[in-house]
Amino acid sequence: MKTLSTLFKNNIREYGMLIALIVVMVFFQVQTKGVLFKPVNITNLVLQNSYVITMALGMLLIIVSGWIDLSVGSVVAVIGALAGVLMVRYNVNWVLVVVLSLVLGAAIGAFHGYFVAYLKIPAFIVTLAGMLIFRGLTIYLLQGESVGPFPRGFQNISSGFIPDIFNGKGLHITTVLIGVILSVLLIWLDLRTRKNQQKYGFEVTPFYFFVVKNIGITAAVMSLCYLMASYKGLPDVLVLIFVLIAAYAFMTSQTVIGRRIYAMGGNVKAAMLSGVNTTRLLFYTFINMGVLAAVAGLIVAARLNSATPNAGDGMELDVIAACFIGGASPMGGVGKVIGAVVGAFLIGVLNNGMSIMGVGIDWQKVVKGFVLLLAVLFDVYNKNKNA
Amino acid sequence: MSDVILEMRNITKTFPGVKALNNVSFSVTQGEIHALVGENGAGKSTLMNVLSGIYPHGSYTGDIYFEGKECRFRDITESEAVGLVIIHQELALIPFLSIAENLFLGNERAKNGVIDWNESISKTAELLNRVGLYESPNTLITNIGVGKQQLVEIAKALAKKVKLLILDEPTASLNESDSEKLLGLLLQLKEHGISSILISHKLSDVSKVADSITILRDGGTIETLDCKKDNITEDRIIRGMVGRDLTHRFPPREKNIGEVIFEIRDWNVYHPIHEDRKVSTNVNITVRKGEVVGLSGLMGAGRTELAMSIFGHAYGTRISGKVYKHGKEIDISTIDKAISNGIAYATEDRKAYGLILIQEVKNNITLANLEAISRRQVINEPQEMRVTGEYRDKLNIKCSSIQQLAVNLSGGNQQKVVLSKWLFAGPEILILDEPTRGIDVGAKYEIYTIINRLASEGKAIILISSELPEILGVCDRIYVMRDGKIVGEMPASEASQEKVMKYIMTQREVVEQ
Numbered sequence: 001m002k003t004l005s006t007l008f009k010n011n012i013r014e015y016g017m018l019i020a021l022i023v024v025m026v027f028f029q030v031q032t033k034g035v036l037f038k039p040v041n042i043t044n045l046v047l048q049n050s051y052v053i054t055m056a057l058g059m060l061l062i063i064v065s066g067w068i069d070l071s072v073g074s075v076v077a078v079i080g081a082l083a084g085v086l087m088v089r090y091n092v093n094w095v096l097v098v099v100l101s102l103v104l105g106a107a108i109g110a111f112h113g114y115f116v117a118y119l120k121i122p123a124f125i126v127t128l129a130g131m132l133i134f135r136g137l138t139i140y141l142l143q144g145e146s147v148g149p150f151p152r153g154f155q156n157i158s159s160g161f162i163p164d165i166f167n168g169k170g171l172h173i174t175t176v177l178i179g180v181i182l183s184v185l186l187i188w189l190d191l192r193t194r195k196n197q198q199k200y201g202f203e204v205t206p207f208y209f210f211v212v213k214n215i216g217i218t219a220a221v222m223s224l225c226y227l228m229a230s231y232k233g234l235p236d237v238l239v240l241i242f243v244l245i246a247a248y249a250f251m252t253s254q255t256v257i258g259r260r261i262y263a264m265g266g267n268v269k270a271a272m273l274s275g276v277n278t279t280r281l282l283f284y285t286f287i288n289m290g291v292l293a294a295v296a297g298l299i300v301a302a303r304l305n306s307a308t309p310n311a312g313d314g315m316e317l318d319v320i321a322a323c324f325i326g327g328a329s330p331m332g333g334v335g336k337v338i339g340a341v342v343g344a345f346l347i348g349v350l351n352n353g354m355s356i357m358g359v360g361i362d363w364q365k366v367v368k369g370f371v372l373l374l375a376v377l378f379d380v381y382n383k384n385k386n387a
Numbered sequence: 388m389s390d391v392i393l394e395m396r397n398i399t400k401t402f403p404g405v406k407a408l409n410n411v412s413f414s415v416t417q418g419e420i421h422a423l424v425g426e427n428g429a430g431k432s433t434l435m436n437v438l439s440g441i442y443p444h445g446s447y448t449g450d451i452y453f454e455g456k457e458c459r460f461r462d463i464t465e466s467e468a469v470g471l472v473i474i475h476q477e478l479a480l481i482p483f484l485s486i487a488e489n490l491f492l493g494n495e496r497a498k499n500g501v502i503d504w505n506e507s508i509s510k511t512a513e514l515l516n517r518v519g520l521y522e523s524p525n526t527l528i529t530n531i532g533v534g535k536q537q538l539v540e541i542a543k544a545l546a547k548k549v550k551l552l553i554l555d556e557p558t559a560s561l562n563e564s565d566s567e568k569l570l571g572l573l574l575q576l577k578e579h580g581i582s583s584i585l586i587s588h589k590l591s592d593v594s595k596v597a598d599s600i601t602i603l604r605d606g607g608t609i610e611t612l613d614c615k616k617d618n619i620t621e622d623r624i625i626r627g628m629v630g631r632d633l634t635h636r637f638p639p640r641e642k643n644i645g646e647v648i649f650e651i652r653d654w655n656v657y658h659p660i661h662e663d664r665k666v667s668t669n670v671n672i673t674v675r676k677g678e679v680v681g682l683s684g685l686m687g688a689g690r691t692e693l694a695m696s697i698f699g700h701a702y703g704t705r706i707s708g709k710v711y712k713h714g715k716e717i718d719i720s721t722i723d724k725a726i727s728n729g730i731a732y733a734t735e736d737r738k739a740y741g742l743i744l745i746q747e748v749k750n751n752i753t754l755a756n757l758e759a760i761s762r763r764q765v766i767n768e769p770q771e772m773r774v775t776g777e778y779r780d781k782l783n784i785k786c787s788s789i790q791q792l793a794v795n796l797s798g799g800n801q802q803k804v805v806l807s808k809w810l811f812a813g814p815e816i817l818i819l820d821e822p823t824r825g826i827d828v829g830a831k832y833e834i835y836t837i838i839n840r841l842a843s844e845g846k847a848i849i850l851i852s853s854e855l856p857e858i859l860g861v862c863d864r865i866y867v868m869r870d871g872k873i874v875g876e877m878p879a880s881e882a883s884q885e886k887v888m889k890y891i892m893t894q895r896e897v898v899e900q
Binding site (some may be wrong): 026136196200202203210254255256257259260262263264267269270271272273274276277333 | 698723724734739741745750755761764765768772773776790806
């Protein structure tokens with residue numbers, strides 16, 4: 001049996017991040033006199049950060065592969081611009097526009113991926129070029145103006161809420177029910193993993209720790225759902241985000257392709273000599289990033305109800321920072337989906353909390369910069385201590 | 388001896404698990420060329436690294452005296468300060484700087500940090516003149532050949548006021564006339580009182596210029612031969628290099644050799660960057676079921692290049708030739724196809740090419756055959772744990788758990804992880820490239836046992852090794868490679884170290900085939 005202290009030491013990164021998030025949340029809850037955890041603000045927080053989280057999932061895979069994508073902010077803008085122009089100027093059906101946007105996102109990802117994977121040009125350069133190209137195309141498409149407003153259906157992508165089939169009064173019962181199902185599912189999954197580990201004689205965490213951990217997770221999920229339920233229920237976007245997070249967490253940890261991406265990032269030559277088609281895999285990783293950037297672009301456009309030339313400006317930095325804060329290594333091969341999500345939330349809470357407190361955009365950037373530096377310093381310090 | 392310039396006494400250097408040098412004593416007289424010979428891994432480079440301070444004082448035991456004074460070098464600058472300069476096999480020149488910039492790198496002619504280019508250039512011209520290199524000091528290193536680069540290295544040493552020059556395999560990558568020129572220069576420097584230590588595999592070079600020869604074997608000094616007194620033949624040197632007891636180092640194997648299952652015909656490979664350079668020329672190799680075939684040769688003979696080009700064209704361009712398995716031609720144009728055709732290649736450089744060091748043992752073992760433990764692309768983790776646990780037990784991998792990171796294992800255990808990976812891929816033909824490099828004697832024995840077991844199970848094995856005793860002790864048949872060609876083939880029963888070494892060392896014209 002592992003003792004609690006060795007357990008903590010081995011997982012200091014994950015727990016450290018979580019503790020940091022909680023500390024920051026409590027700090028802002030106090031400083032904003034309770035505004036942070038108001039249902040309407042929590043809903044806002046989720047909506048504001050949905051695109052960062054969406055793109056962090058793709059960016060994590062790119063960073064784990066050992067590369068970077070600087071273009072995602074511009075891709076968000078160009079997708080929004082194309083969608084806006086098609087819907088407003090050409091009256092194209094919004095569902096068709098969504099499909100076209102995702103296809104364009106894939107094409108942009110393929111464009112970057114082709115140069116990086118097949119022509120062996122460093123991703124930093126390729127995506128820096130992409131950042132300029134797609135920002136330029138955005139301005140060209142919009143002719144420097146904002147384009148909007150959009151049809152109701154399209155707006156609902158970011159402002160819709162799931163319907164309450166039970167018609168609860170003052171409380172969105174479907175949301176609560178989803179929270180319960182989710183909690184039970186998480187506990188069941190954790191229990192199954194634990195049983196498997198015991199079956200193969202691996203060390204498992206002490207049972208009381210297992211209980212405490214699951215109570216903590218359940219409490220977090222249930223309180224989030226309850227807060228949402230007492231406002232308008234779960235936003236559609238949040239459901240999408242949950243599904244994406246679950247899918248990517250599963251993909252990275254349980255599937256052949258996930259395993260291969262980590263192998264490629266850990267040692268590309270060894271992966272190649274083990275029969276992994278690293279060139280093609282890297283190409284796909286960039287296509288995936290392009291599609292997720294397109295999803296984010298649609299959410300941003302729907303949320304603003306207009307396509308603007310400077311949409312997504314600087315967003316790539318928040319996305320990349322989320323991954324590094326979440327423990328991804330710039331050398332590749334290391335990083336978890338959950339880490340990136342927690343990192344994105346941390347940045348989101350910082351943005352939101354400081355905005356409520358009335359801290360200017362200037363100091364917000366300074367604070368975020370130091371948080372990034374501290375998180376990575378923490379990593380390096382731990383690594384050196386263990387070595 | 389009055390005029391001894393260098394004396395190393397009772398040097399012992401251990402690495403984790405390996406005694407690289409065991410009580411070695413070595414001395415060089417003023418104004419001589421002293422050759423240091425021995426097989427790969429005999430300890431030559433380690434000895435020179437101790438001497439030059441790359442392994443600092445305190446990391447070894449024993450004493451070093453240079454010009455009568457005891458030396459305790461902490462790093463290479465301290466050894467260079469007294470006039471000891473080492474030129475490594477891999478040249479340490481910066482390709483996109485000029486000859487003059489390279490010559491004075493770290494030793495710049497400068498006043499208050501501002502380089503005096505006039506002095507640098509004129510000094511460079513003078514030094515180049517001394518080594519017989521007629522190039523402009525402003526020529527970039529990348530624009531001159533390897534032979535001339537060697538001369539620049541020597542000029543660089545002269546700029547540091549060298550008294551004892553150490554050359555590690557200086558002629559390994561030179562052609563005949565460049566080698567001649569270099570050896571001539573060494574003799575010329577000797578006239579000017581500069582002593583040299585020459586590490587070389589090319590015995591013809593050694594007998595041409597050396598005044599005395601020290602032979603190292605297994606980390607110990609075997610003998611020092613005086614070329615002036617004795618009549619030293621190459622055979623005499625080879626005997627000193629290889630003569631050792633072969634019993635008990637290799638486990639016995641019950642031989643059960645069947646029909647030919649793997650065949651390479653007329654295999655030609657060109658260098659991936661220098662596309663007109665051939666790295667494999669008309670290679671023909673056959674391997675039988677249950678047979679261990681050795682591929683012997685020096686480093687740089689083209690063995691690894693050959694093996695990797697066979698393994699899914701992982702090396703080289705313009706590859707031509709045919710590969711047969713069970714008499715049928717097979718397509719091995721990608722690594723994926725090679726693996727699914729039952730070929731596995733365990734690399735010589737397990738850290739750079741074999742393992743994902745930052746990942747768990749388990750993930751490393753299953754990487755080449757994830758399909759076997761997954762259904763519809765989803766990995767069945769319990770099954771993965773079960774199979775990797777089996778390999779840990781079968782190959783006796785010492786790890787705290789199969790979830791331990793590969794980076795934390797010892798060299799021998801890392802090698803077993805690499806072997807496990809390839810065994811899990813279920814190959815019929817296994818190419819093992821230097822499987823025992825850098826691991827201790829006990830682990831070597833275990834690896835040999837595994838090789839034997841695989842052969843008895845009917846696998847065809849190609850073993851690449853620079854250690855002759857290993858080739859002789861493990862293999863059934865031996866191919867000798869040199870310059871990308873197969874220059875000899877013999878059954879192990881007819882082979883001896885002297886015979887193989889002769890094929891390896893002697894220039895082609897001399898070998899009668």
